[in-house]
Amino acid sequence: MESATKTVTIAAAKQFVSRCITAAGALPAHSDQMAETLIMADHRGHYSHGMNRLEMYVNDLKQSIADGHIKPAILKESAATAHVDGRNGLGPVVGKFCMDLAIKKAKESGVGWVVAKGSNHYGIAGYYALQASSQGLVGFSFTNSSRIVRVNRSSFYGLGTNPIACAAPGVDGDTFVLDMATSAVSFGKAEVNARKGIPIPDGWGADKEGKVTNDPQAVLDGGGMLPLGGSEETSGYKGYGLAMMVEVLCGILGGSNYSMNIRKWGTTGETADLGQCFIAVNPAMFGDGFEDRMQDLMDSHRNLAPADPEKPVLVAGDPARIHMKKCEELGGIPYPARVIEYMNGVGKSLEVPPM
Structure with a gap:
């Protein structure tokens, strides 16, 4: 309770x-x-x-292990891209710097694509996507993270929860906001349940031997999360593949640590050196009427007849x-x-x- x-x-x-x-x-x-x-x-x-x-x-x-005083540095730059060294700064400081840069480039060139190395945990990926959507742009944000997700067909935890975020503006501040882990849920949800003293649902996590469990403490004590979809039989390979895609955009492209090279979750013996990717797209460079069409897309789904009258149809961002x-x-x-x-x-x- x-x-x-x-x-x-x-x-x-x-x-x-x-x-x-x-x-x-x-x-x-x-x-x-x-x-x-x-x-x-x-x-x-x-x-x-x-x-x-x-x-x-x-x-x-x-x-x-993290530096609360530094300013990120641009290593390489073009009209639409930049490679940034976070210099081991706090993740939210690095993230805001990078998305501000991506927004500037998108306004000038149509697209801004910024990848950082040397960063740290940056909070919710949606924060940075919303930075872009609040200025009329479509925003994307991705980060790799400490390995805490079980690899399909293995008992080894070799990937992070590696989130994906996308924010797209509709009309009058209404916004589509997808902010999701590529694991079944974020590791933090198991932590919250452990602090509340309540079990976790089926399919969230596994113990240190890779066995599915409802005990959040077993997840915290050497276990970890399952990929989005759970086991291979229930499409866990899709979450596994999405997590690897995030590594391509962040760790591999950024030149940072990736996958099994990232420090273990909860340890502070070495720097994290996370890779992060921030993309801003100016919809004015493409089809006309983006915001109106985006609003129609969202509302047309919200207005669908619900299967349960007590549970209206939602789109990403509505629960928030x-x-x-x-x-x-x-x-x-x-x-x-x-x-x-x-x-x-x-x-x-x-x-x-x-x-």
């Missing part, structure tokens, strides 16, 4: 995260970017990648909008009380006041 919840205002949540990251050793501007990224995740309902990730970033900074509306009604973001207690413990170790 889930614990009680506590509602925290967005401003208070951001302030808490920023203070913790600054106390761990980052510049205030970098801490603010981290807070913006993490709390957007929680606001949109992606709790696995919001404040749940705070301790990981704090540990990387305190142990000097529903959650954001709930937050507005509550006056803040609802967090499980156990999560707030845990995060305040992280803050206490940094002499940061509780939420």
